[in-house]
Amino acid sequence: MEMTDRFLRACRREPVDRTPVWFMRQAGRYMAEYRAIRAKHTLLEICSQPDLAAEVTLQPVRAFGVDAAILFADILLPLIPMGIQLEFAAGEGPVIHNPIRTPADVAALRPVDPRESLGHVLEAVRLVRRELEYTGVQPSHHPQGLVLNAPPLIGFAGAPFTLASYILEGGSSRNYVKAKSLMYRDPQMWHALMGKLARVVADYLVAQVEAGAQAVQLFDSWVGALGPDDYREYVLPHSQLILREVSATGVPVIHFGTDTATLLPLMKEAGGDVIGLDWRTPLDWGWARVGADSAVQGNLDPVALLAEAPRPELERRVRAILDQAAGRPGHIFNLGHGILPGTPVENVKAVVEMVHEYSVPEVA
């Protein structure tokens, strides 16, 4: 028996036949299929053309038999209709040409109706669902040689803190000096900005669910730059609004960040059925911190997946994580952050197999 909904069951902490596994950034540059498309299109073109976004979304599902698809998109997309001028400079990551500096800049950010200005993303959601439902998936690789049924599709968005950090810093950052300085200097402007972002993100995620996303993940990738007191005051209310509205749709919600060891209880308070753990947080310790009434997702170090280490070393690490989960319902295997460029596809393939092989429950 193949359980096609083992990912959704695990989100709800129901027993599963095998631990579900997918990878953050599972579609991307490390795959030849992706690079072939990327050679002809910019990142923003792929994101804005639904057929390309759908195709790229399906590539890792076909190649590895992962238990969930995740929409190919960028967390910064909803900033564009808000009025942010965004560019993906080669080798530099995102560059924002009009970073937010003043209360007037915040006031000028436009509200967004995702059905209008992010319609291409919603169309990609519909395309992927249709593709998965009607054709099923013929995986090019599967250990038992079975044909898999369609795995569910995860939608996602960036959380307000992480989005705010980009539009204040003007791009990636090491110390988040501008974002934190604003919090400390002008909390009113900070909250105005976060409130606007939260409104857009909540509507965007709900629209993805309405278009067919069967779960969603909120990426607060950089929130671990903060300590718990700052998180509680400057972030929690805004993430909570989003997580509450999305949960009301009934789909499972994953709440993810990195460097969050001291934030975990507050992230759980903010919301989400599943809390994402990074590799710094041992899975059992992290699960105890968020409580047994949450599911958890994680947490192999992306560098362990990238490293050309002997296969037994990779296997040892995968098993250690599964052992920490101890077969308790509610574990979704993933990395602690996204797949890194240069990761060998054979490693990705191997980890999917290892997780599925090793996690077969013992027969009572």
Place this chain on the structure above:
Amino acid sequence: MEMTDRFLRACRREPVDRTPVWFMRQAGRYMAEYRAIRAKHTLLEICSQPDLAAEVTLQPVRAFGVDAAILFADILLPLIPMGIQLEFAAGEGPVIHNPIRTPADVAALRPVDPRESLGHVLEAVRLVRRELEYTGVQPSHHPQGLVLNAPPLIGFAGAPFTLASYILEGGSSRNYVKAKSLMYRDPQMWHALMGKLARVVADYLVAQVEAGAQAVQLFDSWVGALGPDDYREYVLPHSQLILREVSATGVPVIHFGTDTATLLPLMKEAGGDVIGLDWRTPLDWGWARVGADSAVQGNLDPVALLAEAPRPELERRVRAILDQAAGRPGHIFNLGHGILPGTPVENVKAVVEMVHEYSVPEVA
């Protein structure tokens, strides 16, 4: 009464008249006095000319009345006599022209007698001690207008993981891909490299103590890139060797890292009288994790010191940290990491005053 040794007493968890305060990177670009010297000399010149290094070391002591001086040096200095070609490129941080790639590269790293090849650093230690002992310190600013006696001098070095990360990556890093990949791919080469680094660092710190350093800090600034299992296997034995040898000299030892919430018990196991906490770790929570038989140092967010926020906001943050220490002996006030460029000197001055004013113990 002024206690000139309140820093050393706090390291030993003895009662103090006021909580001692100093700042990582308290000498540096944010001070006009430093920029005046830096305008005429490169960073490596300042580090290698004992009179310049001593002068820069004393600048923040005179300016702010901090409770400890810390030698002005760079954690990468001991790599130079090992054979590493190091350059501080303008605006880019350190660049290493011959990063370690093969076991032969590790074998070629030279042993170091710090009394010979790092004699300029030891001479700077002697100069600072002499200056402090014979002349005392006439602080240009002190809230009560008192003349302070000489505060003690802290020596320091980078820990093996942090040094290894630079010489493997070739400079600063975001994901530590090369360092971690080596661990996973070739643990033997990794341990050979770490063993060589640990030998040099231990000898270097002991030599600093012999030259007059009254305490030392081991900076494992980037070790928080690892989870606890990797820390235990790949880092702990090497840091432990250093911390054991330095502790045998009898001076207090501070063991510092950032992003270490899940590593704290293991860092304590590795050694050190004082464990440094970053701002992500609430001081009381972190202290409970390392245990009441350790002192702790920290942990104001460096961005809170930099931000041009209203003074009451800064004061609120300083008080919150002191309240978490709850007057328990063994707290040294500091940032959670080094002072950032652009930090206003008035903020630094103000925090020294706040800590001293607010931490006067209640009379029984």
